[in-house]
Amino acid sequence: MGLRSKYHPAVLATALATFVCFLGIGIVDPILPSIAQTMGASHFMVELLFTSYLLVMGGAMLFAGALATRIGSKKTLLLGLGIVAVFAGACALASSVETLAILRGIWGMGNALFTTTALAIIVGVSAGNSEAAISLYEASLGFGIACGPLIGGVLGEQSWRFPFAGTSILMVVAFVFVALTISEPESERRQTVRDVLGAFRHSGIRTNAVVGLLYTFGFFTLLAYTPLVLGLGSFQLGLVFFGWGTLVIVGSAILSPRLNQVFGTRKTTAGGLTTFALILCVMWLSGGATNLLVALVVVAGLVCGLLNANLTTLAMGVSGHSRSMASGAFNSFRFVGGAFAPITAGYIGQHYGATVPYALATATVLVGLFVLLGRFSEFGFAQSEAHH
Template identity: 40%
Template sequence: MNKEKEYTLNQSTKQPVVIWVIFFATVISFMGLGLVDPILPAIAEKLHAVPSEVSLLFTSYNLITGIAMLITGVVSSRIGIKWTLLIGVILIAVFSALAGTSDSIWSIVSFRGGWGLGNALFIATALSAIVGLSVGGTAKAIILYEAAIGLGISVGPLLGGELGSISWRGPFYGVSVLMIIAFLVLLIKMPKVEKPRVKTSVLDPIKALKFPGLFRLGLTAFFYNIGFFTLMAFAPFVMGLDEHGLGYVFLGWGLCLAITSVFVAPKLQAKFGTIKSMCSMLILFALTLAAMGIWTDSSKIVIIAVIVAGLFLGTNNTLITTAVMQVAPVERATASAAYSFVRFIGGAIGPWMANKLAENFNSHMPFISGAIFVLLAMLVVLSGRKHLEHVDKIAH
């Protein structure tokens, strides 16, 4: 029995070098998301911007990321995975540095759009590369990818809080330096990977959405990401914490996200199935947002709720990503691009809408609205069960 366990462990850890190179770069890439979060109130204060204007840092980033997903397959199928990753990484490095030099909220918003272009080229290619090149099957590969995301998201806020306490520009420069390191590691260590035999077109991701299962998951992620980025973009403004405090809160959030994405999601999926587990996580996340909406004036409750939400977000992220990779009869890169195109549009709407609701109504409304959208995501999954039930059969 011990030999069997040892063999399984070795199989999950003995991945090709290229996988660990991409893993490292993915960690650094997603550190960029968390690095910025602790400085949102500071940017609003220093640049004399209202929260809805600051939220556009997420909106421009997600909007361009979503649209650019349509060209990721076109680029990677022509220049190869390695150079697509390298171009994505260097674009993030350049535009994050430019954001750090900016003196107006609108120039930062613009540079975040360029950052989103680099992000799209990197994350879509990284996911398909890890799934395609790893040892142990799709499910284990996605867990590895989600672990990299969770690690990056959890460490990012801590570093962002430390750098942000020195200057709000610090996290932007920090991202740039880290991405240059990732660029050098990929350039030196990543071997050349063969280009796909079939060159994809811009329309391929759009055509892939005709498959009901993939469309359902994309729509689910669209609504879910409105709630996700409501928490990311609005919660910092009601917690009443400085950069250090926000960094520690989102560190706890990210750790919960990382742990559940790796250890909890596979167990829930094996015991209850993907659909039931996903619906449960969406309901729990919606209830968490609702609690934040009811007790918005209590910073302690909001802080605890943000950290607890990481448990549900990490689990759901792994479940939905695994389902996307298995649900549509198209290439993984195309499925990833189609799904990401839809979900990032939701991520673009959520931050701006949340802060506008707060400005026009009150600080409770963004969280209540986010909870409603997450419940809509759950209903989309439930109503499309017949298109998704085969996912568990594939997984096993």
């Protein structure tokens, strides 16, 4: 069965745009050491490129869903892609880390407009097959993050500015593709930021958001901080995180649905959090051994892909709230919390030891596991889990 017969064309179009959009996260990874060296920036300062991006993206997700119900999902997608294209190009011209951080923050706003709306569109046009569509979305996201480091590594060998310029060009291509192929879907009822915040009144959304935040803290400690620890060149870092991202795809598109079917969502998600915490713990105790850290990073991609898919599925189905409200509330809380992981890791690593940040990441993921197990009844899995 081909992709066109399995998925709605709008799903494929949005998934492709998602791939292009998420290149922008991974493309920065292999050039972080180069930026730090060229601009004489500390680990803490260079990690602001991730923190500003995630912080603004998380905050913007509060109103992204509301905006989509007012101006339409397609226009919101295009607005997000346009912002990314412009400010990625501006990053290529920046002359200081502070300027880069500001531009990356605005870039994050564009990514928020796209991401929240893309997920709602994919689920909305996939009636009866939403789980498969979400897996495709997460796979596209993972593939974008995977190819980002590879592209960033290749272009970054010449100059750290080239990956930003390349991302801007790809964003323009994605903009044209979305404009020509995606029709405006049926809109959900109008909502406001207050409606999105009101979703947190649902205990299941609150619990899911807390688990997502704690997991995301560990996720971005691994993704954003590890390039500064490995001591590799841009191209080598690109290869490492390409391997990681490739396994993110396998974890989200293949491993997650199969394990959920066999063991149930509760056991699969809990097992994923346990395994991720174990990986982070070994990274903490590794003594900074490059080969061991590289192996752990790559293997972690499998677990990250599984958890990304499962937690996203939970966010979309945990309550009776609209898809955009549920995903907006979940992703906003998740990314705002995760935004503090890069600068926290950069500061701790610089002052207390290169691998110490992984100890904190281990603890946060374990707390997320305990929250999941302790308040599992709020996730509404009773029906799906009854067979396991």
